[in-house]
Amino acid sequence: MPSKSTRRFIIVDDSTIREARDRQEETRPRKRQRVDEDEEEERKKEEAGSAGARLVCDPEYYKEDGDCVVRVDNILFKVRKELLSTSHTFADLLEGRRGAIDEHPLQLHDISVEELRALLFALYFQPDDGTLVALPLDHTGAEFVILLATISHKYAFQEIHKWATEILEHTASSNPAFMESCSSATLSLMVDVAVQCNILHLLSSVVDKWNERVYHKSTPSVPAMQAADKHELLSLRGVAYYVHVQDMLDRQTHTPEGGGTQLRVDPKLNNGQVMRLLSGYCSLVSYWERLRLKPLELPHASDACTVDAHRSCVATWERRWVSAVGWKRILGYNSADILALLTCLRDQLGGDEELKKGTTPECRAAGLDLLKTHAETTRKRLSDHFFGCI
Template identity: 25%
Template sequence: MEADADVTLIDVDLGVQVVRDPEYYKPSGDCKIRVEDTLFNIHRFLLERDSSAFETMFQLPQGMEKPQGSSDDDPIVLMGDTAEEFRALCWALYALPDEIVKESTATNSVKKLARVAVISHKYQLAAFQSWSLGSIRGRCTPGGYLRTCPSHLLPIILRPLILCREDSLVDTVVDVWLYRLSNLKQTGFIANFHAYDPLPVSAFSDAITFAEENQLRQFLGRLYYARLAVAHRDSKMPTSSLIKFPFGDLEHRHQQRILRGSWSLSAYWQHLITEKPSLQRNCPSSSTNCRPEWNSIWQDATAHGGATDILFKLRYIRDQIPSHRQNMTEGCANKGKAIIESLITQLEVALPDHFLGPP
């Protein structure tokens, strides 16, 4: 049954109300597609271009006079997509050149571009995927759009990058997200961090949920670690009341993982400080200060950084080695730096294991 654009239709089989899209139910369209509770009517040839997956959907089954999608009563139903994603694809299909150019550079277009990238990837619309991803890439520079964009856009940007295996860009977005969550401006850990807008501690919850849902184990481990470091830093701030449990904003399982990681990292540091790696054994007899200097740097590191911020402590040791060169041979100093660099790399890789256990 045909109806006006603003009339609510009923799917008899599913018992759901279906509303025609106000913009992309085209009177001249020849392909009805339902996404969630929204009915679209667009031109079939636009979806058949670019060797997309829609070509298979549009093939006429043998013995049928009309293919699916020819009427409101028998639309093609897309599962697993959102009406907003398909509406964004429709915009890309019908957009004029000047609209595309404007949208590619507009600061408020990221959400639409991400939706186009996600749905064009799913249905193998290579040209639209390439264009939308290219526009997103232009925003994924550490000193650009990512440094000040609203936090709710970070997972929206990440999703198509993950789907399309843009690993280096995923790492960039993750790094900036962590920097902003950690509010590293207060620590001076990153040069020129004043250019980044810090995020409130409460924003950790959304980031942790995203990392867990998308099975980003490394990102999840880094988030737990950063949350620990922030809690330790905040506990040192002046306060007129007792310190509250710092992880009350997180779900119970995340609290348990962070507490487990805190214990594990503390135990790891105790092992390192007790059984610290030795320097070269063939140190010249005239340079007997090498080992005492090495031990002194390690001991000094215990007072720097949070109790479980082992990466900060290791970086502190690495950065102190040059100032002790006058009392150490060049060979021992270089050996010490190489040892610390190796420990940093190993811990960065193993961070999730401290919080989540072995994979």
């Protein structure tokens, strides 16, 4: 009689019995085989679809003197192999390839047609041409250099990458006209390159300029919010979310009967970003309420004010603070606009005659300076309010 296979089990505890590992492993090769077959079938489908695509020669970079054919999507490039081989990454890909045959190109899947064209432009670039030097001064040129920085980093063309990133750094730090007028898409691409290539100086310059433009509303806040969340850029996140909260409150409507508030947010934001906005709004309002009821502690100008005299200064400071936060001008701001409220409060106290009479000039100046510093610190730490819900 044929022998029957014996199944073995392991008693794990009083309520759990599982099949022995060696029995489990018997079935694994069959599952792997099926996966392998599925992968092979998928690969054949991709090759069939690829073969059926109509191939087109690139009008600029399918050159007669080329000895290497490269394919991206359905575009063929015929270029000199020695140019591509200046990158050790490409040199490895081209190793063993002989001749330039359209039917058997080097096919690249992780690069766009535009990126390869930018790379080939730089590789064929003649030093006495001078064209590239002026490109970053306009928006098309900047986008080209960004593409070039990205692809040269990916394929380790070190000289080209150095050249492209130096132009971007110079543009970000020394071309204010460009940085004031470029689109959010360009700023986002520059941030992507800076993060991907770990160029900290470029990242700092772009984020600082983007912060200022968003804060002064010369560029929309939503693209900045998306870039900040993508790369965890806290300073940009704080300013962008803060500005969007103010815009959201400006666009709010009310139900005619119950008086309920209807908030409108940009449809491009996801649920997590909306939650961060709402929690940030609550946090900012709560912060102002605490600050309104508890004045900042007045610094003691010890070189010009005695301890006893300072007690009088503190009492006057706190009394005028409580009075100032109830003035009509301050009440005209929404309670989440903390930066405007702090600026307005400082202006009000700066012109308050009773504060001038009831404090020494030195203590009064120290108090106003403290308010200014507090506003600056609050702006730097705006992201603390937009952490979402715990």
